[in-house]
Amino acid sequence: MKKLLLIKVLSPVLIALFVLLTGCKPDEEQVIMPLITNNGAADGNTDGNTDGNTDGNTGTAPSACKVWPTALRVYGQVGDFSANSINNGGITANSLYGPFGTDTDGSDGLYIADTYSHRVLYYPSSSTTATRVYGQLGDFTTNTPNNGGITANSLKNPFGIDTDGSGGLYIADTYNNRVLYFPSGNTTATRVYGQGGNFATDTPNKDGISASSLYLPYAAATDASGGLYVADWGNNRVLYYPSGSTTATRIYGQSDFATNTAANPPSANSLNQPTDIASDSSGGLYVADSSNNRILYYPSGSTTATRVYGQLGDFTTKLANNGGLSAVSLQVPKSVVVGSSGGLYVADTYNNRILYYPSGSTTATRVYGQLGDFTTNTANNPVSANSMYGPSGITLDSSGGLYVSDNLNNRVLRYICW
Numbered sequence: 001m002k003k004l005l006l007i008k009v010l011s012p013v014l015i016a017l018f019v020l021l022t023g024c025k026p027d028e029e030q031v032i033m034p035l036i037t038n039n040g041a042a043d044g045n046t047d048g049n050t051d052g053n054t055d056g057n058t059g060t061a062p063s064a065c066k067v068w069p070t071a072l073r074v075y076g077q078v079g080d081f082s083a084n085s086i087n088n089g090g091i092t093a094n095s096l097y098g099p100f101g102t103d104t105d106g107s108d109g110l111y112i113a114d115t116y117s118h119r120v121l122y123y124p125s126s127s128t129t130a131t132r133v134y135g136q137l138g139d140f141t142t143n144t145p146n147n148g149g150i151t152a153n154s155l156k157n158p159f160g161i162d163t164d165g166s167g168g169l170y171i172a173d174t175y176n177n178r179v180l181y182f183p184s185g186n187t188t189a190t191r192v193y194g195q196g197g198n199f200a201t202d203t204p205n206k207d208g209i210s211a212s213s214l215y216l217p218y219a220a221a222t223d224a225s226g227g228l229y230v231a232d233w234g235n236n237r238v239l240y241y242p243s244g245s246t247t248a249t250r251i252y253g254q255s256d257f258a259t260n261t262a263a264n265p266p267s268a269n270s271l272n273q274p275t276d277i278a279s280d281s282s283g284g285l286y287v288a289d290s291s292n293n294r295i296l297y298y299p300s301g302s303t304t305a306t307r308v309y310g311q312l313g314d315f316t317t318k319l320a321n322n323g324g325l326s327a328v329s330l331q332v333p334k335s336v337v338v339g340s341s342g343g344l345y346v347a348d349t350y351n352n353r354i355l356y357y358p359s360g361s362t363t364a365t366r367v368y369g370q371l372g373d374f375t376t377n378t379a380n381n382p383v384s385a386n387s388m389y390g391p392s393g394i395t396l397d398s399s400g401g402l403y404v405s406d407n408l409n410n411r412v413l414r415y416i417c418w
Contacts, residue, residue, distance in 0.1 A: 067366060071385045071404075071413035075099075075112065075128045081385040084409035091117060093130040093140040099405040099412055101160040101219065101335075101393040105167055108397045112405070112412055113158045113171070117143035120158055120171055134158075134171065134187050150176060152189040152199040160219030160231070160276065160393075170220040170228065176202040179220050179230055193217075193230065193246045209235060211248040211257040219276040219335075223283065231274040231287070235260035238274055238287055252287065252303050266292045268305040268315040275334045276347075276393075286336045286344065292318040293330050295346055309333075309346065309362045325351065327364040327374040334392045335405075345402065347391045351377035354391055354404055368404065368415060383409060 076096030077083040087095040098116035105111070108125040121130035135155030136142045146154040160172035167184030180189035194214030195201045205213040215234030222228055226243030237260060239248035251257055253271030263270030272291040279285050283300030297307035310330030311317045321329040335347035342359030356366035369388030370376045379389040393405030400417035 067415065067417055069368070069372065069386065069415075071415050073126075073128065073414040074385070075110075075123065075412040075414075077409075077411045079128070082383050084380075084383045084389070084406075084411060086410050087117070087143075088410070091141050091143050093121070093133075094128065096121075096410050096412065097143070098407055098410060099393065100407060101158075101162075101172070102395045102403045102405050102412060103161050103163050104395055104397045104403070105163050108399075110397075110403065110412075111161050111163065111169065113161050113393070114143075115157050115159055115174075115407075118145045118147070118155050118157060119143065120155065120161060120169075132185075132187065134169070134182065138187070146176070146202075150200050150202050152180070152192070153187065155180075156202070160217070160221075162219075162221045164222045164226065170222070172217045172220050172230070174216050174218060174233075177204045177206070177214050177216060177234075178202065179214065179217055179228075191246065193228075193241065197246065204234065205260075209258050209260055211239070211251075212246060214239075215260070218274070221277045221279065223279050229277045229279070229285065231277050233273050233275060236262045236271050236273060238271065238277055238285075250303065252285070252298065262291070265316045266294075266318050268296070268308075269303065271296075272318070276336050278336045278338050280338045280342060281340075286338065288333050288336050288346070290332050290334050290349075293320045293322070293332060294318065295330070295333055295336060295344070307362065309344075309357065313362070320350070325375050325377055327355070327367075328362060330355075331377070335394045337394050337396055339396060339400075345394050345396070347394050347404070349390055349392055349407075352379045352388045352390065353377060354388070354394060354402070368402070380409070385413070388413075 074081055077088050078094055086097045096114050099112050100115045101113040103111045110123045112121050114121050119133050119135040122132035123130050133140055136147050145156040148154060155173050157175040158171050159174040162170045169182045171180045173180050178195045179193040181191035182189050192199050195206050204215040214232050217230050218233040219231040220228060228241045230239045232239055237254045238252040240250035241248050262272040271289050274287050275290040276288040285298045287296045289296050294311045295309035296305035298305050308315055311322050320331040330348050331350035333346050334349040337345045344357045346355045348355050353370045354368040355364035357364050367374055371386055380387040388406050390408035391404050392407040395403050402415045404413045406413055
């Protein structure tokens with residue numbers, strides 16, 4: 001108990017040092033403070049991706065996972081958990097401006113979509129200094145949209161990212177109305193979705209709404225076969241592309257490839273501005289149906305949802321915090337990730353929190369950003385290693401560590417599981 005009280009009064013910056021001095025090492029499996037226990041296997045996503053697919057990252061977290069409720073690492077604020085400045089210290093390999101999507105690779109290196117700096121950054125495992133940049137021609141001190149013009153190297157407000165089994169990177173280049181594919185380690189794209197194979201155009205729904213067009217795509221996620229899901233936000237749909245193809249063969253949210261209507265009222269077949277997707281081990285699909293304030297689950301191969309989160313089991317309602325702010329409510333959820341045991345993490349963006357749901361349950365049992373309280377949604381108060389403001393992207397690494405893009409605090413936080 002004395003250790004617990006002392007931890008509470010330490011400043012967030014000193015927490016990691018305290019843990020080291022007491023013999024408990026951050027980022028390793030240590031039972032320091034069993035605040036919340038996840039019964040059964042911990043949700044250490046076997047690939048660290050937002051898609052829940054195996055891509056070479058084979059580590060798993062221990063069973064009976066304990067959760068440290070305070071972030072022990074911060075990206076974008078030069079190690080300061082009480083700061084939230086835009087590009088703190090200037091545009092560098094350490095700064096961030098409105099980060100959104102995150103993902104890890106097979107070595108637990110971290111990718112961050114630094115959305116309003118028009119770039120994606122890559123950080124080696126455990127480092128908070130980026131060593132690779134996409135979208136700014138190798139320059140860590142520029143943040144020009146489409147630096148050098150619209151090309152296979154440029155980006156404009158990228159929101160979503162995902163790595164595949166070969167280490168290649170998909171980037172949802174949102175404001176260029178396209179998704180780009182970069183082979184492993186390469187910062188020049190070799191494939192483009194949404195622009196008819198043309199790297200020099202950025203037309204919304206180029207050549208009309210079709211199985212090949214995109215309008216403000218927010219997220220991309222691969223499945224076990226190498227196929228690609230894209231959350232086509234502006235067209236109120238999710239598209240599925242077979243491996244290597246840039247023409248979709250399956251659609252969620254619309255009855256055909258030529259429509260983009262947001263249904264009102266919603267249904268188990270409709271979508272309204274989806275922002276993220278994640279597949280599970282059985283091939284089922286989770287979709288963050290953000291403007292309907294819900295998460296939908298589709299069984300493998302089906303385009304009709306059979307489970308809903310955030311709307312009390314009702315597929316025809318879309319109320320924000322339906323029934324009041326609680327462990328079953330959502331308000332504009334923007335990101336989802338599936339853990340190895342099937343549990344679901346949701347970025348409940350407008351409630352300034354991350355929720356965790358055990359496999360198959362639509363009631364959350366764990367909350368990040370609100371000090372364990374399911375009935376509050378305060379932004380910051382103050383900025384700390386416990387607070388969040390508009391969390392928008394989440395991913396897991398091989399040890400079950402949770403990364404959160406704390407978007408309006410211009411930072412990414414890492415929470416450990418042991």
